[in-house]
Amino acid sequence: MRIRQCLSGLSPYIPGKLVPGAIKLASNENPLGPSPRAMETLRECISRTHLYPDNACAGLREALAVKHGLAPENIVVGNGSDEIMMLAAAAYINPGDTAVTARETFSNYTFVTRLFDGEMNRAPLCKGFFDLDALDALVKHAAPGPRLVFLCNPNNPTGTYFGHSALENFLKKMPPETLVVSDEAYADFAEAPDFPDSLSLLPAYPNLLIMKTFSKLYGLAGLRIGYGIAHEDVAADLLKAKISFSANLPALAAAQAALEDREFVEKSLAVNREGKAWLCAEFDRLGLPYYPSQANFICIDTGRDSRDMERRIMELGVTIRPLASFGMPHSLRVTIGTREQNRLFINCLEKALTE
Numbered sequence: 001m002r003i004r005q006c007l008s009g010l011s012p013y014i015p016g017k018l019v020p021g022a023i024k025l026a027s028n029e030n031p032l033g034p035s036p037r038a039m040e041t042l043r044e045c046i047s048r049t050h051l052y053p054d055n056a057c058a059g060l061r062e063a064l065a066v067k068h069g070l071a072p073e074n075i076v077v078g079n080g081s082d083e084i085m086m087l088a089a090a091a092y093i094n095p096g097d098t099a100v101t102a103r104e105t106f107s108n109y110t111f112v113t114r115l116f117d118g119e120m121n122r123a124p125l126c127k128g129f130f131d132l133d134a135l136d137a138l139v140k141h142a143a144p145g146p147r148l149v150f151l152c153n154p155n156n157p158t159g160t161y162f163g164h165s166a167l168e169n170f171l172k173k174m175p176p177e178t179l180v181v182s183d184e185a186y187a188d189f190a191e192a193p194d195f196p197d198s199l200s201l202l203p204a205y206p207n208l209l210i211m212k213t214f215s216k217l218y219g220l221a222g223l224r225i226g227y228g229i230a231h232e233d234v235a236a237d238l239l240k241a242k243i244s245f246s247a248n249l250p251a252l253a254a255a256q257a258a259l260e261d262r263e264f265v266e267k268s269l270a271v272n273r274e275g276k277a278w279l280c281a282e283f284d285r286l287g288l289p290y291y292p293s294q295a296n297f298i299c300i301d302t303g304r305d306s307r308d309m310e311r312r313i314m315e316l317g318v319t320i321r322p323l324a325s326f327g328m329p330h331s332l333r334v335t336i337g338t339r340e341q342n343r344l345f346i347n348c349l350e351k352a353l354t355e
């Protein structure tokens with residue numbers, strides 16, 4: 001068999017390591033576990049798993065429409081927000097088309113673009129931040145304009161963000177035929193007062209697609225459920241490319257229940273806030289530079305080979321993410337955990353640094 005040429009150069013996604021006995025702070029999951037309301041609903045709906053799920057995802061779309069003050073026609077539910085990225089590429093990338101993103105960001109944007117035989121053009125971050133001017137220059141350089149621009153806000157793996165007026169100015173400059181995909185997988189954790197209210201920009205910019213997920217704040221990563229928010233024409237285009245029943249029945253029910261779980265959401269945000277402050281104080285004490293994070297993880301520069309550090313910290317009982325594959329060979333990304341997990345991580349890090 002001869003594999004399609006566009007697939008031959010693709011490297012597989014490297015997930016955070018799950019090591020028996022070790023604490024996993026490698027994939028930015030919720031350290032408190034899943035939302036209890038979601039778990040309760042899962043137990044109730046397990047007896048209905050012989051049934052296909054609602055292909056239209058009507059209940060969840062309706063609930064999300066109410067939450068965001070939009071219509072269900074503006075919402076596309078997917079098998080994780082990973083599927084929404086895939087749908088954007090499937091809907092808009094023809095072979096040879098281009099897309100634009102940052103160099104040090106979530107690798108799936110490049111994966112989905114290449115999967116549909118598109119070409120990805122990437123601009124380096126500027127001091128750890130998305131460089132919207134550099135992205136705009138790449139957009140202007142491409143003729144015809146790129147079909148997709150992927151923004152990650154807050155950015156994985158740095159946790160840095162850009163503000164509302166930066167996003168709005170960027171959208172003003174984009175050709176109307178270029179879809180700007182704003183991946184807000186971690187936006188639930190953002191506290192900066194000028195963090196974009198991207199939903200408010202949708203009416204003026206029908207070429208904006210916002211992606212959100214239940215994997216992080218709601219603790220449902222294993223169920224695979226996320227969604228896109230867009231102008232109804234864009235949403236309809238994405239739905240044309242969607243595989244039937246990709247969002248499964250337990251995931252749909254659990255996500256809808258999790259939306260109502262205010263107590264869990266508040267607790268998760270508080271744990272993250274407190275953990276972030278504590279970890280940053282520890283990194284200061286250890287003299288390790290880190291980026292200011294608006295997410296549920298922190299990116300630190302240990303000045304050492306990140307894979308060596310990962311190996312040693314893992315032997316000591318914690319898995320974290322080395323960022324060599326992001327082009328940051330001396331940096332690590334650690335998920336903000338519970339108080340105990342953060343303490344253990346700092347102990348391991350300190351040991352690994354002093355060896």
Ligand SMILES: Cc1ncc(COP(=O)(O)O)c(C=O)c1O
Binds near residue numbers: 028156212215226
């Ligand atoms: C920036 C970013 N976007 C999207 C995702 C995928 O989210 P989901 O679990 O909804 O597919 C991740 C997962 O880690 C991520 O880091």
